[in-house]
Amino acid sequence: MSLPPRPTVPPLATFVLPPRRVETLPGGARATLIDVGTVPLAGIRLVLGSGSVDLSPDATWLDRFVFDYLREGTEQRDAAAFAAALAAMGGRLEVDSDEQTTTLQTEVLSEHAPAAVALLVELARTPRFPQDAAERLLTDLHRSLDMATAQPSWLAHTAMRKALFGDQPYGRVMPTSEMLDSFTTARAAEFWARTTGAGRAHLLLAGRFAADAVLEAAQRSMDGWAPGPEAAPLVVTTRAERAIHLIDRPGSEQSTFQLGLPVIDPGHKDYVALEVTNALLGGAFASRITMNIREDKGYTYSPRSVISTRPQGTYWAEVADVTTAVTGASLREIFGEIDRLRGEAPPEEELTGVRNYVAGSFVIRQSSPAALLDHLEFLDRHGLDASYSATYLERVQAVTPAEVQRLTVEHLRPEAMAVAMVADRAVVEPQLAEFGPILA
Amino acid sequence: MAASISPFALQVSVERHRLANGLRVVLSPDRSAPVVCVAVYYHVGMRLEPQGRTGFAHLFEHLMFQGSPSLAKMELVRLVQQNGGTLNGSTRYDFTNYFEVMPSTALELALWMEADRMRGPVITQAELDNQRDVVKNEIRVNVLNQPYGSFPWIDMQERAYSNWHNSHNGYGDMADLDAASLADVQAFFDTYYSPANAVLVVVGDIEPSETLVLARKYFEEIPATPAPAAPDISEPRQTEARRFSRTDPLANRPALAVSYHLPERGTPQFYAMGLIHQLLAAGDDSLLHHELVTRRGYTGEVDASLNFLGHMHNAQTPLLWTVVAVHDDEVAADAIVEAMEGVIAPLRETLVDAETLERARTKARASLLRTAGDSVYPRFGLADLLAAFELLEGDASHVNEIDARFAAITPEIVLETAREVLRPTNRNVLVLEAGAAS
Structure with missing residues (x-):
């Protein structure tokens, strides 16, 4: 039963990005269409230029309240009729959001793509906001808030944002119960009217669809749509200081934490190299931190490092849930791996493998309609153009060992890293003393 | 028809x-x-x-x-x-x-x-x-x-x-x-x-x-060894309603799960339950969403599945069709069960109308295509379907018959299936009590 020798892999052929068709729509809206794949579905996203940065400090989650309201239908059709219309196309409404944008999205059978586009535009332009739904939606929101406060990962996320961004919009991810009580139908409608319009709208499609029919439906449904307000100028300041923000969870089986600091945005010339650095350090399964604390020590199941991007507020973080007894030991290993990469450039062979991984992942994602749509949203959010995608692979392949070390030294500074942790305080406190001041 | x-x-x-x-x-x-x-x-x-x-x-x-x-x-x-x-x-x-x-x-x-x-x-x-x-x-x-x-x-x-x-x-x-x-x-x-x-x-x-x-x-050079004998995984037909409860010390809101044993994989009744799942519980247009979320406000979301670890196509039966809702202390679990039964009972009495059934079919078709088009691991979604049909039905090419199997389901088959599967005596109610303070 001898196995033939391991085959060699030819180099990745020159990869051609799926072509993008870009069009202008009424009121200054834009459309980007990508015909890709063989599955007869069309992924559709209507990206609108409003998000949580537009909320006042006393209105955290008002955007979520608005999104729940969007499921209540439009001026033309009520909740049941709207849901039935989309379902008859094979789709369902999903509302996704981040700090800068709100995205109405669905995925429908190809034949229905034009009609589904018209339906999403109808929702963006004329949401219903029925008064009699408010109490029910607020009850749901209170339940969601309560459930979130029982989830260790959500609590750690909240504490991390607070540590990095304080009371600025990026730092406000959890409302108080009193805030929710202050939400009204009028505030929801006002938020929508104040923040949406054609001017910042971007219609994205990827998958299989008839492009001309889609564009015609978009033109017709957007006809007369006012451009709406410009985006408010964004000014973000970040904090970078070593401290442990500890949330006590007595009896917790694991310590759930995020550890990290603000880094450069995707528009920075070093960003792609930082992505490669991240994959080598903790982003890939075979990365150094994962090999250490999972595959060598068995402290945790799914550790990973991420670069979480948002304009002026991109941050790097290692995220893990570790057995409570080895909380301090886990931090020691993680900081140890960061220090090792700061002190010594990685071997060329290791880096070559990581470059190939990052490049291959990009190629694979470009074959998936949903991942392509994510990529288009990413470009928009960070003011990047098609050249970012077109030059991505060559920039990945150009990253050198010395550059990885330099970026780690410049951007992944352990002394500036915050730790946000949800854990059994009585057990972990003695383990944490060496890692910095513990803040409640 | x-x-x-x-x-x-x-x-x-x-x-x-x-x-x-x-x-x-x-x-x-x-x-x-x-x-x-x-x-x-x-x-x-x-x-x-x-x-x-x-x-x-x-x-x-x-x-x-x-x-x-x-x-x-x-x-x-x-x-x-x-x-x-x-x-x-x-x-x-x-x-x-x-x-x-x-x-x-x-x-x-x-x-x-x-x-x-x-x-x-x-x-x-x-x-x-x-x-x-x-x-x-x-x-x-x-x-x-x-x-x-x-x-x-x-x-x-x-x-x-x-x-x-x-x-x-x-x-x-x-x-x-x-x-x-x-x-x-x-x-x-x-x-x-x-x-x-x-x-x-x-x-x-x-x-x-x-x-x-x-x-x-x-x-091909890996030596052939006998395939293992398959264990008996059959379940007896359930004949009385069951109700269970447990306390989750970490949850701060109560929740309810209601499960019915599904018909055997591959049968018309199994596919009928695939459509019943769509029309009762999948998406904002479903009957249970309308009743429990929009009309009564008992919960913010109705979650339902035909397979806890996947979907209806990638597991062998026995399987359970399960509906889940997280709710508030002010709403009794049994009131939700009763409201569900109010939506389900008509399916056991009257033929479903053609438009509703067609919408369920469209949703099932789109759902299958989404599964095949897996975006996290491109190409894996289809590989998983092919492997499941090869292992569980002995022929991977059955994936190309799924649409025809759904198409063959008539309102009469839906009625007959609802009468057998959605019987209260085939029902398992699990009440999860919230053990954590909110």
Whole structure:
């Protein structure tokens, strides 16, 4: 039963990005269409230029309240009729959001793509906001808030944002119960009217669809749509200081934490190299931190490092849930791996493998309609153009060992890293003393 | 009055072969991008593992990443990533899978790696101990340390099923995991990981005739061993309504799960339940959403599934159709059950109208296409469907019949199915009480 020798892999052929068709729509809206794949579905996203940065400090989650309201239908059709219309196309409404944008999205059978586009535009332009739904939606929101406060990962996320961004919009991810009580139908409608319009709208499609029919439906449904307000100028300041923000969870089986600091945005010339650095350090399964604390020590199941991007507020973080007894030991290993990469450039062979991984992942994602749509949203959010995608692979392949070390030294500074942790305080406190001041 | 088959239904090219050692090979070309998925499925999963070794199928899956005759621990992972690919494995009720999604230039390497893995784990006690710790942390992060961590999948299957194979916790008892030895590892491999008990699926940018040559080159010399006998996983027909409760110390809002035993896989009644699932509980247009969310405000979301670890197409029956809702203390669980019954009862009395049934069919069709078009691991979604049909129905090309099977479901079959499946005496109610302060 001898196995033939391991085959060699030819180099990745020159990869051609799926072509993008870009069009202008009424009121200054834009459309980007990508015909890709063989599955007869069309992924559709209507990206609108409003998000949580537009909320006042006393209105955290008002955007979520608005999104729940969007499921209540439009001026033309009520909740049941709207849901039935989309379902008859094979789709369902999903509302996704981040700090800068709100995205109405669905995925429908190809034949229905034009009609589904018209339906999403109808929702963006004329949401219903029925008064009699408010109490029910607020009850749901209170339940969601309560459930979130029982989830260790959500609590750690909240504490991390607070540590990095304080009371600025990026730092406000959890409302108080009193805030929710202050939400009204009028505030929801006002938020929508104040923040949406054609001017910042971007219609994205990827998958299989008839492009001309889609564009015609978009033109017709957007006809007369006012451009709406410009985006408010964004000014973000970040904090970078070593401290442990500890949330006590007595009896917790694991310590759930995020550890990290603000880094450069995707528009920075070093960003792609930082992505490669991240994959080598903790982003890939075979990365150094994962090999250490999972595959060598068995402290945790799914550790990973991420670069979480948002304009002026991109941050790097290692995220893990570790057995409570080895909380301090886990931090020691993680900081140890960061220090090792700061002190010594990685071997060329290791880096070559990581470059190939990052490049291959990009190629694979470009074959998936949903991942392509994510990529288009990413470009928009960070003011990047098609050249970012077109030059991505060559920039990945150009990253050198010395550059990885330099970026780690410049951007992944352990002394500036915050730790946000949800854990059994009585057990972990003695383990944490060496890692910095513990803040409640 | 069967509906016509849509031109937008899932229709894929499928080639099937069987090697001399019994390994089945399924090939499906898709040349729209230079990407390929190589997946090997072994017909052993959580419900087929031996008694006294709960969680072993899953622990074993972890061990299959720890070393093989030609690759030391983690070398397989590194090779995949160094060649631009991504990978995973998972343990389900009926099977355990291992797959890579790679740039298509790495097809031959992926086949070589899986053929090496099929030759058996080569691991040390330290590697077994390490993965035991990793698996325990997986159970902690997904179950023990999370509100609703075992709800409803572990909680419900322990109560609604009476056959041990279906009812036991497939993540495993910590004591059973502690007892697992290297001798168990070898015995488990020898029993279940025979080529005759496996399917190799390749989907993507391939030339099938060339891929078959490569499959023979790397896999055909693995010795044939007998496939294991299949255990009896059947369940008795439930004849009285059951109600259970448990307290979740980490949850701060109560929740409710209601499960009905499903008809046998592949039957018209099974597909009728696929459509009933769509019209009752899938999406904002569903009847239960309208009643429980919009009209009564009992919950913000109705979640429903036909398979806790996947979807209706990738598990063998027995399975449960389950509806879940998280609610508030002010709403009694039994009031929600009663409201559900108010929506379900008419399905047992009258024929569903044509428009509603057609919408359910459209949703089922789109849902299947979304499954096939998996965006996290491109090409894997279709590979999973092909492997499931090959293992569970003996023919991967049945994926091309799914749309016709849904199309054949008439309002009469829906009525007959609702009468048998959605009987209150086939119902299991699980009330989860919130043990944490809110």
